[in-house]
Every structure is written in C-alpha cells, then in structure tokens.
Amino acid sequence: MTADKPLRADARRNRDVLIAKAREVFDSGGFFDLRFDDFARLAGVGTGTLYRHFPTREALAEAVYHGEVAALCARARQLQATLPAAEALATFLRGMVDHIDAHEGLARTLATLWADRSGALAEGSRALEHAVTDLVAAAVRDGGVRDDVDAGAVMMALHGIGAAHDRPNWRAEADDLITLVLDGLRRPQ
Amino acid sequence: MTADKPLRADARRNRDVLIAKAREVFDSGGFFDLRFDDFARLAGVGTGTLYRHFPTREALAEAVYHGEVAALCARARQLQATLPAAEALATFLRGMVDHIDAHEGLARTLATLWADRSGALAEGSRALEHAVTDLVAAAVRDGGVRDDVDAGAVMMALHGIGAAHDRPNWRAEADDLITLVLDGLRRPQ
DNA sequence: GAAAATATGGAGATCATCTCCATTTGTCAA
DNA sequence: TTGACAAATGGAGATGATCTCCATATTTTC
Numbered sequence: 464m465t466a467d468k469p470l471r472a473d474a475r476r477n478r479d480v481l482i483a484k485a486r487e488v489f490d491s492g493g494f495f496d497l498r499f500d501d502f503a504r505l506a507g508v509g510t511g512t513l514y515r516h517f518p519t520r521e522a523l524a525e526a527v528y529h530g531e532v533a534a535l536c537a538r539a540r541q542l543q544a545t546l547p548a549a550e551a552l553a554t555f556l557r558g559m560v561d562h563i564d565a566h567e568g569l570a571r572t573l574a575t576l577w578a579d580r581s582g583a584l585a586e587g588s589r590a591l592e593h594a595v596t597d598l599v600a601a602a603v604r605d606g607g608v609r610d611d612v613d614a615g616a617v618m619m620a621l622h623g624i625g626a627a628h629d630r631p632n633w634r635a636e637a638d639d640l641i642t643l644v645l646d647g648l649r650r651p652q
Numbered sequence: 653m654t655a656d657k658p659l660r661a662d663a664r665r666n667r668d669v670l671i672a673k674a675r676e677v678f679d680s681g682g683f684f685d686l687r688f689d690d691f692a693r694l695a696g697v698g699t700g701t702l703y704r705h706f707p708t709r710e711a712l713a714e715a716v717y718h719g720e721v722a723a724l725c726a727r728a729r730q731l732q733a734t735l736p737a738a739e740a741l742a743t744f745l746r747g748m749v750d751h752i753d754a755h756e757g758l759a760r761t762l763a764t765l766w767a768d769r770s771g772a773l774a775e776g777s778r779a780l781e782h783a784v785t786d787l788v789a790a791a792v793r794d795g796g797v798r799d800d801v802d803a804g805a806v807m808m809a810l811h812g813i814g815a816a817h818d819r820p821n822w823r824a825e826a827d828d829l830i831t832l833v834l835d836g837l838r839r840p841q
Numbered sequence: 842g843a844a845a846a847t848a849t850g851g852a853g854a855t856c857a858t859c860t861c862c863a864t865t866t867g868t869c870a871a
Numbered sequence: 872t873t874g875a876c877a878a879a880t881g882g883a884g885a886t887g888a889t890c891t892c893c894a895t896a897t898t899t900t901c
Contacts (some may be wrong), residue, residue, distance in 0.1 A: 612827045618825075643832065647834070
C-alpha cells in the first residue's frame with residue numbers, strides 16, 4: 464500500500480538500525496519516557512536522520528509495531544479460516560488481551576496510535592480495525608452474532624482495554640470486558 | 653475530603669477567574685491545543701500564579717470539571733434511589749454517552765484524567781468510578797445482573813468511549829458498546 | 842570516474858514548561 | 872488606624888525537549 468520508493472542503501476541501513484534500537488527500548492517498556500532525540504544517539508545517527516525517517520515519536524512507534532500488527536492481522540485471518548466465525552472472533556479478542564498483557568509496550572502504542580488525532584489514521588490502526596471488522600462481519604453472516612451493532616464498538620472496547628493498561632486489576636477487568644462484549648454480541652435467542 | 657485551608661481573598665479571586673476562563677476554552681474544545689501559560693494571560697494573572705494554583709494542565713482540567721463530575725455522581729445516586737437497580741445502571745450509562753456527546757471537552761478530559769499515570773488518581777476519576785461500582789453492585793444484589801464480572805470492566809468501556817471521541821461514527825459506536833455491555837451484563841437466564 | 846541525486850549529522854533555533862524571588866497585597870492583633 | 876507578619880503575586884529567565892537547516896558526505900547513474 465505504501466508507495467515503495469527505492470531507498471538508498473545507507474538510508475535503509477540507518478532506518479533499520481533506528482527501528483531495531485527503538486524495539487529494544489520498546490520491549491523494556493521505556494519508550495515513552497525517553498527523549499525522542501536519544502533514539503538517534505542510541506542508533507548512532509544524527510537527529511536530522513532520525514527526523515527524516517520518523518517525523519514523530521508515533522511514526523517510530525508505528526514502524527516498530529508494524530510487524531507486530533501485521534502478525535495480529537494474519538492471526539485474525541488464520542482464525543477466520545479455521546474456526547467457526549463466532550469462535551474465531553472470541554479467540555482473537557481473548558488473544559488480544561493475552562498479547563497486550565505480554566507486551567508492555569504494545570498497550571500504550573495501540574492507545575497512542577489510536578488516539579492519534581493527527582488526522583492521518585495510522586496504517587497499523589486501520590489494518591487492525593479492518594481485521595476486527597471482518598471477524599465480526601463473518602460472525603454476523605454465520606448467524607451467531609447480532610447484526611445491529613457496529614464493529615467499531617468492539618474497537619472501542621479494545622481501545623479502552625489498551626488505554627487503561629496501568630489499572631491495578633487490569634487483567635481481570637480486561638478479560639471481563641471481553642466477556643461482556645462477547646456475551647452482548649450473541650444473537651438474542 | 654480536601655483539607656479546607658482558608659484561602660486569601662485575592663488568591664481565591666484569581667483561582668476563580670482561572671477556572672472560569674479555562675471553562676470557556678474547554679467548552680470551545682481547544683483546551684488541549686492551548687499553551688498552558690496562555691491560561692494565565694487569559695485570566696490576567698502571572699504564570700507563577702497559574703502554576704501555584706494548578707501545577708499541571710490536568711489539575712486545571714479537573715478543577716474545571718469538578719462540578720460536572722459531582723453532578724454526574726449525584727445523578728447516579730438519584731437514579732439508584734428512584735429506579736430498579738438494573739434500569740438505573742442502564743439509564744446512567746446511556747446518560748453518560750449523551751453527556752459526553754453534548755460536552756466536547758468532557759470526553760477528552762475524562763480520557764486524560766483516567767489515563768493519568770501520575771499515580772495520584774484524580775479525585776474526580778475516583779468519584780466517578782465509585783458511582784459506577786455502586787450502581788453495578790446494586791444491580792447485582794437485585795439479581796438482574798451477573799455477579800462474575802468486575803465493575804472495572806464497565807469503567808474500561810467508558811474509558812474507551814471517552815478516549816475515542818474523535819471517531820467519525822462515534823455516537824453510534826458508543827451507543828452500541830453500551831448495548832453490548834448492558835446485554836452482556838444481564839444475568840444468563 | 843565524474844556528475845547528479847540522495848542522505849547525513851549535529852549545531853543551534855524554537856518553543857512550551859516551570860522556577861525563583863523581589864515586590865505587592867491582605868490579614869489580624871494591638 | 873496601623874504596624875508587622877504571612878500569603879500571594881507576576882513575569883523574567885532557566886530548563887529542556889523538539890525540530891530545522893545546510894555544508895558536507897555518500898551512493899547511484901551514465
């Protein structure tokens with residue numbers, strides 16, 4: 464989807480180092496505590512280079528999690544292909560909670576990408592939403608799920624889960640919210 | 653609850669002007685776009701005075717919406733006193749969506765206060781959560797609502813709704829999420 | 842291998858946030 | 872009233888993060 468402009472060799476190399484270093488920081492949970500300029504130092508490049516490749520912190524976060532989000536989407540497609548639709552949806556949503564739980568940084572990232580008011584809705588965010596919409600639509604077609612609610616409602620719930628990641632009782636509450644959503648989605652009767 | 657230290661006359665006056673001006677900005681939706689220092693200029697006080705009264709933007713936001721949140725909590729109590737518990741809960745949640753819809757700024761504020769990682773959970777946020785917890789507990793006691801989910805899940809849903817306020821189809825999605833939560837909460841059988 | 846195109850880096854401009862304290866204003870006891 | 876003490880003020884400037892600019896370096900192309 465992104466117009467593939469052939470990137471010069473050194474440019475690609477720097478970009479990759481930046482993403483790799485950012486991922487390390489990300490996984491250690493300190494992504495949002497670090498000065499943005501410091502990512503340049505860490506990667507051994509100038510700040511100008513950092514800013515050329517990633518105009519904002521969010522752009523860098525998105526690049527870091529581009530693969531992650533792609534994997535989530537692939538998983539959604541795979542579940543959809545191998546399970547009854549309603550079950551695929553349930554498994555995917557439960558898996559999202561697991562995933563967010565396991566990856567400290569992802570929760571904040573999703574919340575940030577999502578809340579990003581910068582107009583240009585991040586690619587990853589859109590892809591994820593697309594996957595969820597598909598899962599819901601399939602479940603509706605299949606008859607297990609009511610057809611009178613917008614898939615966006617499910618995204619909102621996921622957003623709430625991601626954004627509230629620092630609540631003391633997060634895991635239990637997140638699981639419960641998914642339960643509520645899934646039970647609420649079940650076709651009445 | 654807050655230790656009432658008698659505030660000097662000029663201090664109180666300045667504080668009130670600050671809140672009043674902030675509310676104007678708030679209602680016009682630009683609260684988070686304005687430089688914090690500018691609130692001082694708007695109110696005709698020095699930045700030092702601004703910072704003494706409100707150490708952070710969030711503190712000011714909370715002061716602005718202190719009354720608002722108090723009103724929401726009062727409404728919760730009133731509903732609880734006059735309606736069957738399950739209905740009170742439903743009415744309150746629907747009302748929250750109405751309220752957020754009507755007040756541009758409130759959505760962002762709630763999301764911000766809520767996401768506030770500053771440790772000291774804002775008073776307003778805690779009060780609101782308390783009200784919701786009460787409503788859910790009453791509905792559980794009443795038998796209309798299942799007892800195996802945490803009220804925090806409902807807060808998460810509200811958080812998602814508030815934080816996603818800029819989605820194109822926000823209103824419909826928010827209503828749908830409330831529907832899901834309420835239907836999901838209904839005691840099976 | 843030379844010219845053109847592309848990318849670099851890091852000094853310093855810019856900008857919001859926040860602090861500090863010499864001065865002003867309010868309070869209260871005498 | 873008034874004097875003395877406490878409380879509050881304001882705004883200049885410190886701080887520190889973000890971002891720009893462009894002379895130089897590297898890569899690609901022909």
